[in-house]
Amino acid sequence: xxxxxxxxxxxxxxxxxxxxxxxxxxxxxxxxxxxxxxxxxxxxxxxxxxxxxxxxxxxxxxxxxxxxxxxxxxxxxxxxxxxxxxxxxxxxxxxxxxxxxxxxxxxxxxxxxxxxxxxxxxxxxxxxxx
Amino acid sequence: xxxxxxxxxxxxxxxxxxxxxxxxxxxxxxxxxxxxxxxxxxxxxxxxxxxxxxxxxxxxxxxxxxxxxxxxxxxxxxxxxxxxxxxxxxxxxxxxxxxxxxxxxxxxxxxxxxxxxxxxxxxxxxxxxxxxxxxxxxxxxxxxxxxxxxxxxxxxxxxxxxxxxxxxxxxxxxxxxxxxxxxxxxxxxxxxxxxxxxxxxxxxxxxxxxxxxxxxxxxxxxxxxxxxxxxxxxxxxxxxxxxxxxxxxxxxxxxxxxxxxxxxxxxxxxxxxxxxxxxxxxxxxxxxxxxxxxxxxxxxxxxxxxxxxxxxxxxxxxxxxxxxxxxxxxxxxxxxxxxxxxxxxxxxxxxxxxxxxxxxxxxxxxxxxxxxxxxxxxxxxxxxxxxxxxxxxxxxxxxxxxxxxxxxxxxxxxxxxxxxxxxxxxxxxxxxxxxxxxxxxxxxxxxxxxxxxxxxxxxxxxxxxxxxxxxxxxxxxxxxxxxxxxxxxxxxxxxxxxxxxxx
Numbered sequence: 210x211x212x213x214x215x216x217x218x219x220x221x222x223x224x225x226x227x228x229x230x231x232x233x234x235x236x237x238x239x240x241x242x243x244x245x246x247x248x249x250x251x252x253x254x255x256x257x258x259x260x261x262x263x264x265x266x267x268x269x270x271x272x273x274x275x276x277x278x279x280x281x282x283x284x285x286x287x288x289x290x291x292x293x294x295x296x297x298x299x300x301x302x303x304x305x306x307x308x309x310x311x312x313x314x315x316x317x318x319x320x321x322x323x324x325x326x327x328x329x330x331x332x333x334x335x336x337x338x339x
Numbered sequence: 340x341x342x343x344x345x346x347x348x349x350x351x352x353x354x355x356x357x358x359x360x361x362x363x364x365x366x367x368x369x370x371x372x373x374x375x376x377x378x379x380x381x382x383x384x385x386x387x388x389x390x391x392x393x394x395x396x397x398x399x400x401x402x403x404x405x406x407x408x409x410x411x412x413x414x415x416x417x418x419x420x421x422x423x424x425x426x427x428x429x430x431x432x433x434x435x436x437x438x439x440x441x442x443x444x445x446x447x448x449x450x451x452x453x454x455x456x457x458x459x460x461x462x463x464x465x466x467x468x469x470x471x472x473x474x475x476x477x478x479x480x481x482x483x484x485x486x487x488x489x490x491x492x493x494x495x496x497x498x499x500x501x502x503x504x505x506x507x508x509x510x511x512x513x514x515x516x517x518x519x520x521x522x523x524x525x526x527x528x529x530x531x532x533x534x535x536x537x538x539x540x541x542x543x544x545x546x547x548x549x550x551x552x553x554x555x556x557x558x559x560x561x562x563x564x565x566x567x568x569x570x571x572x573x574x575x576x577x578x579x580x581x582x583x584x585x586x587x588x589x590x591x592x593x594x595x596x597x598x599x600x601x602x603x604x605x606x607x608x609x610x611x612x613x614x615x616x617x618x619x620x621x622x623x624x625x626x627x628x629x630x631x632x633x634x635x636x637x638x639x640x641x642x643x644x645x646x647x648x649x650x651x652x653x654x655x656x657x658x659x660x661x662x663x664x665x666x667x668x669x670x671x672x673x674x675x676x677x678x679x680x681x682x683x684x685x686x687x688x689x690x691x692x693x694x695x696x697x698x699x700x701x702x703x704x705x706x707x708x709x710x711x712x713x714x715x716x717x718x719x720x721x722x723x724x725x726x727x728x729x730x731x732x733x734x735x736x737x738x739x740x741x742x743x744x745x746x747x748x749x750x751x752x753x754x755x756x757x758x759x760x761x762x763x764x765x766x767x768x769x770x771x772x773x774x775x776x777x778x779x780x781x782x783x784x785x786x787x788x789x790x791x792x793x794x795x796x797x798x799x800x801x802x803x804x805x806x807x808x809x810x811x812x813x814x815x816x817x818x819x820x821x822x823x824x825x826x827x828x829x830x831x832x833x834x835x836x837x838x839x840x841x842x
Contacts, residue, residue: 272696272700279697283718
């Protein structure tokens with residue numbers, strides 16, 4: 210599913226609408242203490258496309274304020290001065306995890322494709338691409 | 340009914356003794372648990388599927404073996420959270436998108452338990468893809484708390500915790516990404532442990548947030564937790580992040596806490612927890628001091644940012660991990676899509692529930708270009724800050740303690756309308772995941788008849804010492820009330836919780 214794996218690299222065409230104490234600021238400021246965050250329908254639609262999801266109008270009406278409230282909450286991290294700290298991806302650092310490169314039997318082909326919703330001649334069948 | 344064995348409140352090591360002494364056959368024991376499940380699970384709804392035939396077949400094979408040839412835990416039944424792949428057994432992860440998925444292989448922990456001769460009773464309910472704190476996000480059913488059927492069991496391993504509390508299995512495996520073992524253990528009055536990240540292989544554990552997920556035990560007592568941890572721990576070439584334990588947990592036997600310094604995490608005191616939880620925690624601290632432990636408050640300012648960091652890191656990892664559910668290789672596929680893109684979108688939109696979609700959206704948003712540094716990278720730096728706070732605390736203290744959950748079990752439906760309120764259920768448990776530390780919840784008492792757990796957090800790979808200390812606390816507190824489930828054979832717990840244990 211290369212399309213989804215690549216989604217991080219698509220550029221984001223919209224700006225978050227930040228309302229700082231009622232007054233619009235021109236660009237996102239991550240130093241502000243209290244921010245009301247709004248997410249436009251276009252932004253939700255854009256992210257949904259990245260995530261290969263679709264929402265109907267009722268779902269969107271619920272989702273937008275929910276996402277805004279969660280993002281507002283996590284936005285508190287912008288108050289922290291974290292300069293000089295490295296980001297942690299894994300909290301138990303491991304280096305050079307090697308194994309002996311010896312061939313061994315893997316999952317048999319027919320077992321591996323077994324759970325597929327549509328399989329023919331040992332291959333996954335999908336609808337027309339593009 | 341008419342089973343020879345009363346399984347009410349039976350521990351796994353008691354099961355083992357019954358089997359090894361020859362007083363009970365493996366088939367009788369398995370049959371007794373299947374009968375218990377049949378009697379109470381209509382109300383508790385802990386199991387998504389019960390494999391009675393498979394369990395009895397495995398039990399008969401144990402009985403056919405001469406006693407001298409059996410492994411120590413052979414014939415002891417267990418329940419498995421539905422996040423674990425079991426060859427030939429439907430594994431849904433609580434999601435419609437995996438309905439009907441029969442894994443072609445065993446998770447490493449499942450293979451280990453199979454090799455040890457344990458009997459798999461069935462698969463346990465959970466929040467969809469382990470995202471939730473109540474099991475209300477399961478696509479199939481909500482599990483009910485055996486202490487009060489109107490309340491949630493916690494989550495996401497709510498099925499595992501409820502099944503142990505309701506004596507439907509002597510023990511169970513769960514998984515913990517932000518508290519998903521410890522919080523339900525606390526709410527259901529059982530022991531739950533999240534090991535150090537890497538102690539247990541994640542191979543065959545359906546991935547939620549790969550840098551946080553760990554498999555661990557939910558049990559009736561601390562000794563069972565140590566035994567189950569030893570059964571499943573170990574380095575696994577199939578999970579390159581796994582390291583195993585540095586020493587086995589063994590059989591905890593410590594009876595005091597002399598010489599141990601315990602830090603009480605200040606940020607979780609006061610208004611952070613409800614009054615009933617605070618009262619039980621205060622009496623647990625007294626018990627720790629009576630055991631000779633030296634308690635002192637310690638501040639870890641960054642843990643208050645844990646929930647915010649977690650709700651960026653975990654959804655980001657999830658949005659990537661859940662990209663694999665595309666209707667091609669396993670699970671459900673939406674019908675009648677004319678092209679591949681449409682098939683992806685329909686499959687995912689029909690297959691995922693609301694909370695999973697919310698988190699995938701949040702993660703895709705946080706990782707998208709333009710916001711990556713502001714959100715995801717900032718959350719990972721916060722994670723570094725939390726790790727540093729723990730390092731400083733562990734320079735002064737051997738263990739850190741706090742309540743496991745800020746509240747007792749809440750009412751079903753109470754928090755479903757407010758995702759953020761649900762997220763705050765994991766306030767006290769999330770930091771241990773972010774810092775990869777081992778942490779355990781042990782029953783500490785009751786508030787209004789509902790269980791309250793005490794959380795102990797240790798240094799990396801200090802499982803043995805952590806379990807030893809938890810054992811000492813458990814023996815001192817003697818919280819041994821049975822969930823008052825009226826369908827139970829014995830009925831001994833009826834009303835006991837409220838009368839005996841409110842302090």
